[in-house]
Amino acid sequence: MAITMKQIAELTGVSIGTVDRALNNRGSINPAVAQRIRTVAKELNYKTNSVAKSLAIRNKKLKIAVVLHIQQNPYFNSVEKGIHEATEDISDFGISIEIYRCRKFVAEDQLLKINQAIDDGATAIILTPIDSPIIANKVKELQEARIPVVFLTNFLDNTSVFASVCCNYVRSGLLAAGLTRFLTGGHGEVLVFTPTFSMLGHRKRINAILSYLSEYCPDLHVKKVVELPGDDFDCYRIVSQSLKETPCNYVIYNGDAHAGIKAIKESPHPIRSIFYDMAEVTLEALQADDISATINQNPEMQGKTAVKLLSDYLTSGVKPENEHILIDCEIILRENIMAIDRFSKNNFVIGEY
Amino acid sequence: MAITMKQIAELTGVSIGTVDRALNNRGSINPAVAQRIRTVAKELNYKTNSVAKSLAIRNKKLKIAVVLHIQQNPYFNSVEKGIHEATEDISDFGISIEIYRCRKFVAEDQLLKINQAIDDGATAIILTPIDSPIIANKVKELQEARIPVVFLTNFLDNTSVFASVCCNYVRSGLLAAGLTRFLTGGHGEVLVFTPTFSMLGHRKRINAILSYLSEYCPDLHVKKVVELPGDDFDCYRIVSQSLKETPCNYVIYNGDAHAGIKAIKESPHPIRSIFYDMAEVTLEALQADDISATINQNPEMQGKTAVKLLSDYLTSGVKPENEHILIDCEIILRENIMAIDRFSKNNFVIGEY
DNA sequence: CTGTTAGCGCCTTCAG
DNA sequence: CTGAAGGCGCTAACAG
Numbered sequence: 001m002a003i004t005m006k007q008i009a010e011l012t013g014v015s016i017g018t019v020d021r022a023l024n025n026r027g028s029i030n031p032a033v034a035q036r037i038r039t040v041a042k043e044l045n046y047k048t049n050s051v052a053k054s055l056a057i058r059n060k061k062l063k064i065a066v067v068l069h070i071q072q073n074p075y076f077n078s079v080e081k082g083i084h085e086a087t088e089d090i091s092d093f094g095i096s097i098e099i100y101r102c103r104k105f106v107a108e109d110q111l112l113k114i115n116q117a118i119d120d121g122a123t124a125i126i127l128t129p130i131d132s133p134i135i136a137n138k139v140k141e142l143q144e145a146r147i148p149v150v151f152l153t154n155f156l157d158n159t160s161v162f163a164s165v166c167c168n169y170v171r172s173g174l175l176a177a178g179l180t181r182f183l184t185g186g187h188g189e190v191l192v193f194t195p196t197f198s199m200l201g202h203r204k205r206i207n208a209i210l211s212y213l214s215e216y217c218p219d220l221h222v223k224k225v226v227e228l229p230g231d232d233f234d235c236y237r238i239v240s241q242s243l244k245e246t247p248c249n250y251v252i253y254n255g256d257a258h259a260g261i262k263a264i265k266e267s268p269h270p271i272r273s274i275f276y277d278m279a280e281v282t283l284e285a286l287q288a289d290d291i292s293a294t295i296n297q298n299p300e301m302q303g304k305t306a307v308k309l310l311s312d313y314l315t316s317g318v319k320p321e322n323e324h325i326l327i328d329c330e331i332i333l334r335e336n337i338m339a340i341d342r343f344s345k346n347n348f349v350i351g352e353y
Numbered sequence: 354m355a356i357t358m359k360q361i362a363e364l365t366g367v368s369i370g371t372v373d374r375a376l377n378n379r380g381s382i383n384p385a386v387a388q389r390i391r392t393v394a395k396e397l398n399y400k401t402n403s404v405a406k407s408l409a410i411r412n413k414k415l416k417i418a419v420v421l422h423i424q425q426n427p428y429f430n431s432v433e434k435g436i437h438e439a440t441e442d443i444s445d446f447g448i449s450i451e452i453y454r455c456r457k458f459v460a461e462d463q464l465l466k467i468n469q470a471i472d473d474g475a476t477a478i479i480l481t482p483i484d485s486p487i488i489a490n491k492v493k494e495l496q497e498a499r500i501p502v503v504f505l506t507n508f509l510d511n512t513s514v515f516a517s518v519c520c521n522y523v524r525s526g527l528l529a530a531g532l533t534r535f536l537t538g539g540h541g542e543v544l545v546f547t548p549t550f551s552m553l554g555h556r557k558r559i560n561a562i563l564s565y566l567s568e569y570c571p572d573l574h575v576k577k578v579v580e581l582p583g584d585d586f587d588c589y590r591i592v593s594q595s596l597k598e599t600p601c602n603y604v605i606y607n608g609d610a611h612a613g614i615k616a617i618k619e620s621p622h623p624i625r626s627i628f629y630d631m632a633e634v635t636l637e638a639l640q641a642d643d644i645s646a647t648i649n650q651n652p653e654m655q656g657k658t659a660v661k662l663l664s665d666y667l668t669s670g671v672k673p674e675n676e677h678i679l680i681d682c683e684i685i686l687r688e689n690i691m692a693i694d695r696f697s698k699n700n701f702v703i704g705e706y
Numbered sequence: 707c708t709g710t711t712a713g714c715g716c717c718t719t720c721a722g
Numbered sequence: 723c724t725g726a727a728g729g730c731g732c733t734a735a736c737a738g
Contacts, residue, residue: 002444004715015725020717051445052715055404055730060717091355092404094730159728168695177690182535182645197703208696212688227703246705292535331684335531335565340523343561350550350580352599370711373733381707408714413733447714567728617734622729 003044011044012037023048050316059092062314064307065117066099066126066152067110074257075278075299079153080304083126090311097307098122107132114138124148124310129156131198148313152306153299154199160323162313165306167297170200173208175329176252176274177216177292183272185230186217187249192225193239193255202254203338209252223248228255241265250274258280265290278332286334296330356397364397365390376401376654389491411447415667417660418470419452419479419505420463426654427610427632432506435656436479443664450660451475460485467491473499477663479503482512484551501666505659506652507552513676515666518659521648521679523552526561528682529605529627530569530647534624541571542601545578546608548591562605578600581608588612596620603627610635631685639687648682650695 005023009016014033021029022037050167066083067077080099087097098120100113103223114135117125125142129135131150136159139149142162160215180190186257192209193227195202206225209299213220223246243251251273258281264271275282275294285291305325312318336340358376362369367386374382375390376399414586419436422429433452439451451473453466467488470478478495482488484505491510496514504517523557533543545562547553559578561621568574576599581588589612596604604626606613611634617624628635628647638644658678665671 006715016716017718017726021724024717026717030723033724046526047713051404051447052730053717055408055714056716056718058730088572090403092731094354117737122674125404170697171689174688174691174693174696175686178686182686184536194703203700204697207699207701211699211702213698222706224705225701225703241491243726331686331689332527333531333535333684335527336524336684338527340521340527342528344523344557344562345560345564346580347556348560348563350547350578352577353575359731370710370734371708374708377733383707386708402731405714406733408730409734410715411714514738560733 002049003046004048004049008037008041008044008046010272012040022025030331038261050312054093054095054315057315060094060123061121062095062123063121064095064124064126064310064314065120065122066097066113066307067113067117068099068101069105069128070102071105075277075297076153077124078278079303082300082305084303085300086304086307086311088177089243090307093311093315095311095314096317106159107134108267110135111138116233118142118147122164124314126306126310127152128152128154131156133175148310150306150310153302154201154277155324157200163306163309163320163323163325165302165309165325165327166201167299167302168328170208171326172276172295172297172329173205174212175295176205177209177212179274179295179331180213180220180250180252181217183274183292184217184220184250185261186220188250190220190222190250191242191246191248192222192251192252193228193260194225195228195255199228205254220250236263239263242268243271257285260297261285261290266350283337286337287330289334292333294332296332298327298329300329355402355648356399356401358399360597361390361394361397361399364394369482384585387511401669402474407446407448407668413476415448415473415476416474416477417448417450417477417479417663417667418473419450419660420466420470420481421452421454422458422481423455424458424551427648428630429506431631431655432653435653435658437656438653439657439660439664443660446664446668448664448667458483460487463488464491464584467495471495475500477501477503477667479505479659479663481507482509484509484553499662503659503663506655507554508677510553516659516662516673516676516678518655518662518678519554519681520652520655521681524679525629525648525650525682526558528563528684529558529629530562530565532627532648532684533566533573533603533605534570536627536645537570537573540572541574541603543573543575543597543603543605544595544601545575545605546581546595547578547612548581548608550580557617559608573603589616592616593619596624610638614638614643636690639685639690642687645686647685649685651680651682655680 005016005019009019019037021027022034074269100117102109102113111134112132127151136156139159141148148162150162155164194206195204225274228243239260251271253273254276257279273291275291278296282294286294309320358369358372362372372390374380375387453470455462455466462484463489489509492512497503501515503515508517547559550556579595585601588609592613593616604624606626607629610632617626626644628644631649635647639647662673
């Protein structure tokens with residue numbers, strides 16, 4: 001049976017209130033007895049019981065504010081789905097979640113939402129930060145006011161926060177590169193498409209792809225890296241044009257899935273491709289063998305993790321070991337998403353064929 | 354704020370004790386008022402607060418018994434690791450876990466351990482069942498005594514339990530087959546190695562591999578399916594001999610990793626191979642490019658899930674929707690396990706190459 | 707059959 | 723600076 005504050009109180013001959021003060025640096029307390037209590041607690045390996053704690057702090061009405069962008073793409077929808085899943089998990093802890101959605105993709109608007117969240121009494125904030133000093137400063141201010149901030153899917157250089165939860169961008173690049181190696185046997189011509197380079201993560205991913213391929217696949221030539229417009233109807237045109245101008249037999253594609261699939265299918269010569277993320281159209285294309293694989297960057301897990309980190313902190317005081325939490329990626333082939341029933345029937349046997 | 358029993362008590366004009374009786378079918382209660390309370394609870398969408406509940410039932414000293422085999426292979430070690438992880442997560446809930454290890458791989462011994470667990474006061478049992486009527490009957494008996502049983506990594510046909518947590522064997526086969534398709538381009542000769550066919554899951558996996566390949570890769574010939582001895586020093590000899598007798602250029606290998614890797618490396622002609630599981634030697638071979646990929650059947654997650662299902666049930670009364678819980682598999686390439694630091698540095702740019 | 711009460715482990719006043 | 727008491731939501735034992 002785990003050790004409790006009550007037991008420590010009895011052992012040290014003080015009241016449970018004093019133990020609480022000593023262990024949580026709360027209120028004024030005689031340094032000597034505080035020390036003694038802490039020593040005993042450490043010796044007995046006392047761990048605060050998070051179940052009891054969250055029941056007790058229930059009336060503090062903790063509130064996590066989530067400040068998101070407008071973006072309604074499949075990727076961010078999944079992030080949000082993860083947030084909602086986690087919300088259910090923690091509802092019994094008396095922690096509530098409120099989502100704030102920015103109107104425009106500008107720092108001023110994001111700042112506005114943050115301030116609104118604070119006014120509404122947020123005790124912690126989850127944020128997909130826009131890269132601007134306005135936001136960086138605000139975040140610093142929040143941290144000083146002891147309001148933990150978690151960056152989600154993106155982070156700011158030189159701005160330290162409670163935690164940042166991102167995709168493992170380097171790994172994400174390596175997997176595409178590795179699959180390309182697998183697929184090509186090490187020979188061929190590749191075109192790479194990426195979202196905006198203004199985001200650090202996307203640069204990291206591309207760096208990983210290129211440096212991996214140049215090291216391990218010297219006979220595989222990356223002809224071009226094409227930057228795609230953020231959310232734009234031009235996407236299809238650009239992909240299509242690039243494929244015409246720079247013929248290739250392999251593509252690594254990260255961008256609007258619909259545009260990419262359409263352009264690649266229209267190519268006069270066959271192109272095998274590695275995609276990113278789990279948009280509906282991507283999975284359909286995978287099933288149809290129009291694309292070879294896709295890399296799931298687990299947006300759902302990212303959202304879930306951000307909430308979970310904060311709720312763990314609020315209920316148990318546990319901080320993540322590392323500020324940067326990298327959510328791992330997963331290779332998805334057609335076989336990952338096939339219905340399994342069709343393959344559960346026949347009865348083959350051991351032996352020669 | 355979520356609705357509480359106290360609120361329901363006030364609304365229905367009874368005491369909180371009565372609400373408890375109505376909502377948990379406990380003790381005797383006037384059917385009419387029970388009905389009224391349940392109606393109100395449903396209308397208000399009352400959900401029992403699992404945090405409060407687990408704090409309250411703490412003194413019942415719930416105990417989950419885990420009955421495992423002797424087997425000390427990497428796979429089962431991971432299963433056990435998952436169990437221990439979950440144990441930490443639920444320690445605050447006052448649920449304890451005790452592990453019983455069978456001496457021999459026989460039903461009688463397993464039965465002995467189950468009985469011992471019950472004598473020790475287990476309130477639930479996790480079990481890797483041996484396929485025998487002795488065990489099937491005992492399990493039935495336990496279920497009748499309202500002791501939930503969870504099957505782990507294996508299950509019994511025609512024996513229904515609280516839940517069975519297994520690897521998704523069919524998917525596991527499909528992934529190997531899919532990777533082979535990817536790797537071979539659809540042409541070549543394949544040898545398949547599998548653990549004992551006496552376990553249903555292994556048969557399912559092989560069926561999936563063969564039926565997939567015959568459907569999608571008509572020009573890829575599976576020459577032979579070789580059954581490997583359970584835990585045996587003969588493993589290496591058998592693999593080695595099979596490779597000599599039946600030459601091939603691709604291998605799908607599930608069995609003792611050390612033996613498989615050694616035999617394949619010694620082959621006079623090059624063989625590309627798909628392995629299973631995450632044994633240390635497997636990962637080293639993957640890093641060294643001696644094998645092409647491995648399939649992680651997530652044994653850790655299986656162990657963790659089994660414990661979690663039971664603790665959720667014991668603390669919140671939540672039952673899994675489906676009796677069969679299939680833990681998904683994951684493709685692991687060399688690039689999944691490479692250190693990422695090496696690829697985080699260079700600074701490539703957008704454009705032609 | 708129903709209400710009351712005393713916890714579970716922790717946090718937060720409020721007295722002293 | 724410290725102790726005592728009440729409460730978080732639920733369960734269980736005991737009166738009535």
